[in-house]
Each structure stands twice: as structure tokens, then as C-alpha cells.
Amino acid sequence: MPDSASMPTDGERRQLVAVKGIRNGLLFSIAEDAAFAEVYSELQETLQGHGRKSEAKGAVSAYVDFGDRILSEEEDLAVRALFSGLRTLSLGGLDGAPERRGFRPREPYVYKGTVRSGQIVEHDGDIVIIGDVNPGGQLIASGDVYVMGYLRGSAHAGAGGDDRAIIAATYFDPLQVRIASVLRRSPGASTSPAEMEFAYLDGEQMAVDRMSVLGQYRARLHATRAVL
Amino acid sequence: MGEAIVITSGKGGVGKTTSSANIGTALAMLGKKVCMMDTDIGLRNLDVVMGLENRIIFDVIDVATGSCRLEQALIKDKRFDHLYLLPAAQTKDKLALSVDAARLIVGRLKSQFDYVIIDCPAGIEHGFRVAITGADQAVVVTTPEQAAVRDADRVIGLLEAERMPSPKLIINRIRPHMVKNGDMLDIDDIVNILSLDLLGVVPDDENVIRAANHGEPTVMTPDSKASLAYRNIARRILGDPVPLMNLDEDAGFFKRMRKLIGLR
Numbered sequence: 001m002p003d004s005a006s007m008p009t010d011g012e013r014r015q016l017v018a019v020k021g022i023r024n025g026l027l028f029s030i031a032e033d034a035a036f037a038e039v040y041s042e043l044q045e046t047l048q049g050h051g052r053k054s055e056a057k058g059a060v061s062a063y064v065d066f067g068d069r070i071l072s073e074e075e076d077l078a079v080r081a082l083f084s085g086l087r088t089l090s091l092g093g094l095d096g097a098p099e100r101r102g103f104r105p106r107e108p109y110v111y112k113g114t115v116r117s118g119q120i121v122e123h124d125g126d127i128v129i130i131g132d133v134n135p136g137g138q139l140i141a142s143g144d145v146y147v148m149g150y151l152r153g154s155a156h157a158g159a160g161g162d163d164r165a166i167i168a169a170t171y172f173d174p175l176q177v178r179i180a181s182v183l184r185r186s187p188g189a190s191t192s193p194a195e196m197e198f199a200y201l202d203g204e205q206m207a208v209d210r211m212s213v214l215g216q217y218r219a220r221l222h223a224t225r226a227v228l
Numbered sequence: 229m230g231e232a233i234v235i236t237s238g239k240g241g242v243g244k245t246t247s248s249a250n251i252g253t254a255l256a257m258l259g260k261k262v263c264m265m266d267t268d269i270g271l272r273n274l275d276v277v278m279g280l281e282n283r284i285i286f287d288v289i290d291v292a293t294g295s296c297r298l299e300q301a302l303i304k305d306k307r308f309d310h311l312y313l314l315p316a317a318q319t320k321d322k323l324a325l326s327v328d329a330a331r332l333i334v335g336r337l338k339s340q341f342d343y344v345i346i347d348c349p350a351g352i353e354h355g356f357r358v359a360i361t362g363a364d365q366a367v368v369v370t371t372p373e374q375a376a377v378r379d380a381d382r383v384i385g386l387l388e389a390e391r392m393p394s395p396k397l398i399i400n401r402i403r404p405h406m407v408k409n410g411d412m413l414d415i416d417d418i419v420n421i422l423s424l425d426l427l428g429v430v431p432d433d434e435n436v437i438r439a440a441n442h443g444e445p446t447v448m449t450p451d452s453k454a455s456l457a458y459r460n461i462a463r464r465i466l467g468d469p470v471p472l473m474n475l476d477e478d479a480g481f482f483k484r485m486r487k488l489i490g491l492r
């Protein structure tokens with residue numbers, strides 16, 4: 001099968017379901033502006049044709065893209081049922097093509113001001129705070145956390161599981177820090193408040209060190225990854 | 229057009245009503261036309277602290293529902309030329325005063341007075357929303373305790389989200405000897421965490437309690453420390469750069485000044 005192939009279903013009718021080969025399976029794109037019943041029966045037809053064509057039993061993943069259409073619970077179940085009876089396809093998801101993990105550029109989020117008690121700054125990527133994070137304030141980043149000021153509240157870096165993430169602050173005095181799933185309470189006020197510090201994971205343990213060591217830490221990470 | 233200032237704190241019992249009464253009275257003593265508005269529906273206190281409880285006939289809910297005219301509900305404090313109180317209702321549900329009604333009332337008061345001082349209830353729910361809705365400025369009151377500072381921080385965040393100008397800070401019930409012994413947060417710590425401009429520091433002073441029980445705000449008796457502190461606060465509200473008083477916090481104040489000009 002070529003990398004990208006669409007299969008028109010009927011010459012007369014407008015095509016409501018388009019099938020396309022993607023890197024990790026097949027993508028079924030569904031017209032957004034047609035009634036669900038119509039879309040459903042066309043999907044059913046398309047899938048029947050597909051089942052006959054390919055004899056090989058195996059798990060080709062199917063992803064369905066409904067665009068902006070929001071499915072009701074019944075509609076969602078009905079679509080899943082269509083796929084569950086198929087030998088050759090297994091349903092990968094109903095919200096479009098899977099994202100390529102690791103390739104998405106993660107823009108840092110820069111926040112200027114005080115993060116106060118009860119406020120949460122959450123971002124998929126790195127977070128940079130130009131200001132203080134007060135007790136009761138909370139940062140949640142899938143990447144690193146950098147606070148250009150006092151970190152007195154709580155910070156979670158690598159919230160998606162990245163254990164190489166770090167938490168850095170000019171004045172490192174947090175109530176709670178968490179990297180990936182490792183949590184630490186009040187690691188204690190910094191001993192040398194004039195120097196920026198960061199927390200990182202050393203195996204299962206969390207460690208805090210001077211910012212000037214960050215380069216060495218990163219180099220070490222690189223070395224271990226190269227060995228693996 | 230006058231200015232409406234809400235006195236708020238988050239945490240209860242830190243001195244919002246005391247501050248409202250004293251600031252309102254001090255501004256009136258300085259010749260301003262002042263109306264104090266109590267928004268603590270169901271738990272009104274401002275009338276008691278002012279000694280005006282027995283003069284209440286109508287209240288703010290009566291105004292909001294149209295049961296009386298605004299002028300009928302205003303109580304004139306006869307000790308001063310231009311000091312009035314719009315009392316809260318004591319028996320009604322706090323949801324009876326809507327945010328919209330409160331904004332209208334504050335707007336009308338601003339057209340008649342130089343200053344409208346709004347006493348906010350504790351908490352961050354409906355009553356807080358009602359109290360801040362018509363305000364042009366906010367004053368946040370805290371005591372030198374972790375919990376009060378935490379709640380003040382929360383309230384400041386909420387006020388900032390409303391796009392109000394940065395609130396001003398009053399630190400109430402400071403006890404200089406406890407600060408000196410390290411048993412109480414010092415002014416510098418509090419100002420650093422909250423990063424607000426300090427409007428004033430009020431010492432813990434039993435005259436405040438005595439005065440409240442006599443229905444005479446402290447500022448009416450000139451010889452107490454709290455009285456001087458509140459009169460200075462009123463002067464700072466009018467734009468007069470009065471330095472902080474003799475307590476040990478002067479050093480802290482200067483550090484704050486340095487921070488303001490970026491020298492920390």
C-alpha cells in the first residue's frame with residue numbers, strides 16, 4: 001500500500017469518510033458537517049470493504065478523526081462496536097492521528113509576576129517564572145521549571161514522567177518539589193542564597209545543587225544515554 | 229466623583245472592621261466627606277464599633293430591594309461633620325445582596341462622598357465579590373501570622389485577577405517585643421512575600437478593644453499608638469508621605485524602599 005491512499009466509496013455521493021495510510025496505521029477522516037447516521041453507515045461500508053480486501057490477520061491500528069464533531073456516548077460506543085468486530089484492524093483512538101512523541105517542539109511558558117497562594121501555572125513544556133512563587137502557589141510543567149526569584153510554593157517538573165526534568169530557583173525554599181513521580185517536602189532553605197540552585201533526580205533520589213553544576217549534570221545524562 | 233476603598237483580608241478576625249471604622253473616622257476628622265459601608269450581611273459589626281447600632285432603621289438590603297431610598301438608610305455620625313454609615317442587614321441571608329446591586333449602590337455613594345470605605349466580610353465567596361465590585365482600590369489587612377499572610381496572598385491574587393490597581397497593605401496587631409524575639413513574622417518578611425506597598429503598621433493595642441466596646445473608634449482618642457497609626461494611614465491615603473512610626477520596623481521599611489528602586 002502506498003504511503004497515502006484514499007479510497008472513494010461512491011462516485012455519485014459526496015465522500016464522507018476518507019481513508020489515508022499514516023506512519024502507524026490507517027487514518028479515517030470523517031466529514032464534520034454530515035448527519036451522524038449517514039457518516040456511520042458510510043464508515044460501516046468502508047470497513048466492510050476493507051475487511052474483505054486484506055486477508056492477513058494482524059493489528060493494523062485504525063485512528064478515526066471526527067474533527068470538531070463531538071460524539072454522544074451512544075455514538076462513541078456505536079463507532080467502537082464497528083471496529084471491535086474486525087479481524088484486521090484494531091482501533092487506536094477516536095481523536096485523530098496519534099501525536100509523534102518526542103518530536104513536538106515544546107515552547108517554554110514565561111510568566112512575569114508573583115504566583116500567589118491558590119494560583120496554578122500549568123504548561124506542557126518548560127515554565128519560566130520571572131518573579132516569586134509564594135506558599136500555596138503551584139507550578140506544573142511537563143518539562144523544567146525555572147524561577148527567577150523565590151520558590152516558596154510547590155513545583156512539579158517532568159509532570160508527564162520525564163525524570164530528567166529539573167527545578168531551578170534563584171532562592172530555593174519550596175514547600176514541596178516533585179520531579180516525575182518523586183516527591184520531596186521542604187528540602188530546606190538554600191545554604192548559599194546568593195547562588196541559584198536546582199533540584200534533579202539522581203536515580204530515585206532527589207538532589208539539590210548549585211546552578212553552576214547543571215552543565216555537568218546534563219553532560220552526565222548525555223553520557224548515560226549514549227551508553228544505553 | 230469620590231473614591232471607593234474596600235478593606236479586605238481573606239482570614240477572619242484580623243481587623244477589617246477595626247480598620248474600616250478608624251480609617252473612615254480619621255478621614256472624616258481630616259475634613260473629608262466619608263461614607264462607611266458594611267457588606268458583612270448577617271454578621272454586621274461596623275455599626276457596633278462606631279456606636280451607631282441603636283440608630284439603624286433601614287439597611288443596605290432595604291436599599292438594594294427598593295424598600296427605602298439610599299438617603300433614608302444612611303446614618304449620620306453626629307460627632308463629625310461628614311461621616312455616614314450604610315449598615316449591613318443583620319437578619320437577612322447574605323445572598324440577598326447581589327453583586328450588581330452593590331455596584332450600583334457604591335456608584336451612587338461615590339457621587340455624594342469623597343471616600344466610600346467598604347468593610348468586607350471574611351472569606352473569598354459571594355460576600356467578598358459583593359464587597360470588591362464597586363471598589364477603585366483595595367486595602368489588604370493581615371496580622372503577623374503565617375495563616376493570615378497566606379490568606380492575604382490568596383486575596384491579593386484574586387484582586388489582581390479583577391484588574392484592580394495593586395492593593396495596599398496594612399499589618400495589624402504587631403507586637404514589637406515578639407518580633408524582636410523572633411516569635412512573630414517581621415514586617416520585612418511579610419512585605420517581601422506579599423510584594424505590596426505598605427500603607428501602615430498598627431501595633432497590638434488594648435485601647436482598640438476598649439474603644440470598640442465604647443462605640444468610639446480609637447482614632448478619637450489621640451494618645452494611643454494604634455490611634456496614631458490609623459491617623460497616619462489616613463494621611464497616606466490622602467497622599468501625604470508620612471514615615472512609619474517609631475517601632476522597630478523602620479529598618480524593614482527602608483529595605484522595602486530599596487527593593488522598590490531595585491537595589492535589594
Ligand SMILES: Nc1ncnc2c1ncn2[C@@H]1O[C@H](COP(=O)(O)OP(=O)(O)OP(=O)(O)O)[C@@H](O)[C@H]1O
Nearest residue numbers: 240241242243244245246350401431432433436437
Ligand atoms: N490593633 C489591634 N489591637 C488590639 N486588638 C485589635 C486590634 N485590631 C483588632 N483588634 C481586635 O480584634 C478583634 C477582631 O477585629 P475586627 O472585628 O476588626 O476583625 P475583622 O477582620 O473585621 O473580623 P471579621 O472577619 O469577623 O469581620 C476585635 O475584638 C478587635 O477589637
Ligand SMILES: [Mg+2]
Nearest residue numbers: 244245268273
Ligand atoms: Mg468585620
